[in-house]
Amino acid sequence: MxxxxxxxxxxxxxxxxxxxxxxxxxxxxxxxxxxxxxxxxxxxxxxxxxxxxxxxxxxxxxxxxxxxxxxxxxxxxxxxxxxxxxxxxxxxxxxxxxxxxxENILKDFQRPCIADVKIGRITYDSEASTEKKQKLKNNFPAAVDLGFQLCGWKTYRSTQKKYIYHHKQCARSIKKHEISSALANFFGAPESDHHPVVRDVIIRLRTLERVMSDLRGFTFLATSLLIVYDGAQHQSCTQSMPKVDVRLVDFAHVSTVNDENGNPINQPDDNFIFGLRSYIDHLETIADDKFIYLPLERLNHNDPSNASSNCYTTFM
Ligand SMILES: Nc1ncnc2c1ncn2[C@@H]1O[C@H](COP(=O)(O)OP(=O)(O)OP(=O)(O)O)[C@@H](O)[C@H]1O
Ligand SMILES: [Mg+2]
Missing domain, CATH: 3.30.200 (Phosphorylase Kinase; domain 1)
Structure with missing residues (x-):
């Protein structure tokens, strides 16, 4: 069919x-x-x-x-x-x-906090029209340097018992110099200590980096990393480690790349690996004790009169 x-x-x-x-x-x-x-x-x-x-x-x-x-x-x-x-x-x-x-990757989480990070300096395939390519580049021009873009994130603030969600327009308004703070915000900053979760995510991403480096002949365009942790246990005063997960989704633009003889090329996906390493580097930055969080006031969506925003806060 x-x-x-x-x-x-x-x-x-x-x-x-x-x-x-x-x-x-x-x-x-x-x-x-x-x-x-x-x-x-x-x-x-x-x-x-x-x-x-x-x-x-x-x-x-x-x-x-x-x-x-x-x-x-x-x-x-x-x-x-x-x-x-x-x-x-x-x-x-x-x-x-x-x-x-x-599989629903959030099924074992009590208060899932989730970020969608689209990986790659380039996220369009060769079949895309010129207009489509331009549109995708304009969505978040800094992606060419960063190698990734945030498509949205949702964080549970356990002290306030509320979820805060930032959608893609909001994520695209982030400037390059603010990106580390936006990542830290997802991991609970400034209220919660983001370090333990970030360190755990980095360990998983390093494994993924090895897997992707060993994989030859594929291109992953517009594939997203879903980063998940449990906000229910995310309290700065406890030693217990929050549950964490890292997955890939969205393979609508995955393809194999062949050489002139029709054989798969013996090369890893550099566009993807560049973006993945850059995202890991940014996480290393925020995991460092010297990292200074920049408040992202305009991302606060606590104002119910702000009808232009689909970002929201929900209490539960
Ligand atoms: N297996 C899953 N478990 C839980 N949540 C998921 C899962 N797959 C996707 N999601 C959620 O759905 C969102 C969109 O997923 P995905 O990128 O696969 O769809 P899409 O962008 O609508 O697809 P496409 O670009 O192929 O049209 C993710 O950001 C995530 O929030
Ligand atoms: Mg998608």
Whole structure:
């Protein structure tokens, strides 16, 4: 069956039985709100995430990537990616629409805090139109130097018992010199001690860096790192280590690169590795005791009269 095309429709598509829009989603296509109105869902009884295939070639390409990584025939370098991906449980179909069934990576977190970090100086593929390339560059011009961009983040402030969410427009308003503070803000600064979580995330990212350096012949364009920790235990006065996770999502623009003879090139994805290393370097900066947090006042969305912002604070 052909995936549904991404033409603009006015109403949200019918929800499959036993599903709801994905809780704690911070970026990407939101059910009922994105242009196509399709977005990520979760199955209430199983907790699985359902990601719609919106259009070819993106949907089938992402599906194929999951199939390849979880195939019993996958070479070891590809198998090594598995701990960094949500587990793939096959396809689900409803009302002419296909969905990827994925593990919900937040399922074991009490108060999941999550950041979506799109990796790469370049995030468009060669098929993109000139306008599309320009649009993507303009979204966050500093990505060319930094090698990554923040697409949104959501932090639980345990002392105030509230979540604060920053969406992509807000994330794009960050200046290059503020980026480290924005990262620290996600990890709980300035109220909480961000250091232990950051150090734990760095350890996991170093493993991912090795896995990606050993992987040859792939390009990962517009793939995101999801960084997760549990805000429930995130209190500066305790010694207990918050739970942490690091995963990759969004493989709609992953492809293999072949040489002139049609063989996969024997090279790692430098665009991705540059961005990953740069993100790790920024985390090393904020993990240093000499790091000074710059207050990001304009990112405070506690003012309910600020209707222009979709960023929010929720109490729970
Ligand atoms: N397996 C998962 N578990 C929990 N949350 C997820 C998972 N996959 C995605 N998310 C949430 O959904 C957001 C968007 O995911 P993703 O990038 O895969 O979708 P998208 O950008 O809408 O897709 P595409 O760019 O392929 O159209 C992520 O930022 C994250 O908040
Ligand atoms: Mg995405």
């Amino acid at each position: 052909e995936p549904v095309s991404s033409s603009i429709i006015d109403t949200a598509p019918p929800l499959p039985p036993d599903t709801q829009p994905l809780e704690h989603q911070i970026a990407g296509h939101f059910h009922g709100r994105s242009e196509s109105k399709y977005g990520l869902l979760e199955q209430k009884s199983t907790g699985f995430v359902l990601k719609p295939f919106i259009s070819a070639p993106r949907g089938p390409r992402e599906h194929q990537f999951y199939v390849d990584v979880f195939s019993i025939h996958a070479p070891v370098e590809i198998q090594n990616l598995r701990p960094f991906l949500p587990t793939f449980f096959g396809l689900y179909e409803f009302a002419g629409m296909q969905y990827l069934t994925l």
